[in-house]
Amino acid sequence: MPSEIFDPDKFVEISERAEYCAVKRLKDIVKLKLRTPKRLYTLKAEPTKAEEIIKKLQCEIREI
Numbered sequence: 001m002p003s004e005i006f007d008p009d010k011f012v013e014i015s016e017r018a019e020y021c022a023v024k025r026l027k028d029i030v031k032l033k034l035r036t037p038k039r040l041y042t043l044k045a046e047p048t049k050a051e052e053i054i055k056k057l058q059c060e061i062r063e064i
Contacts, residue, residue: 002040011043012056020060023050034059 005011011032015021018034018041030050034041045053054061 004042008053015057015059018059022062022064024064
């Protein structure tokens with residue numbers, strides 16, 4: 001079941017129990033997708049803010 005998260009701090013907190021984070025880079029936005037055993041969480045961010053968030057994540061990072 002997918003769900004979108006709007007708070008970057010909560011997204012980083014969920015990354016502790018995630019299997020991996022998929023990073024999808026589009027022209028003007030970056031989508032970060034956390035795969036947990038039950039859900040897929042998505043966060044949309046600006047490219048500069050996304051880099052800061054990626055550095056804080058505590059799971060495997062996969063570029064799509």
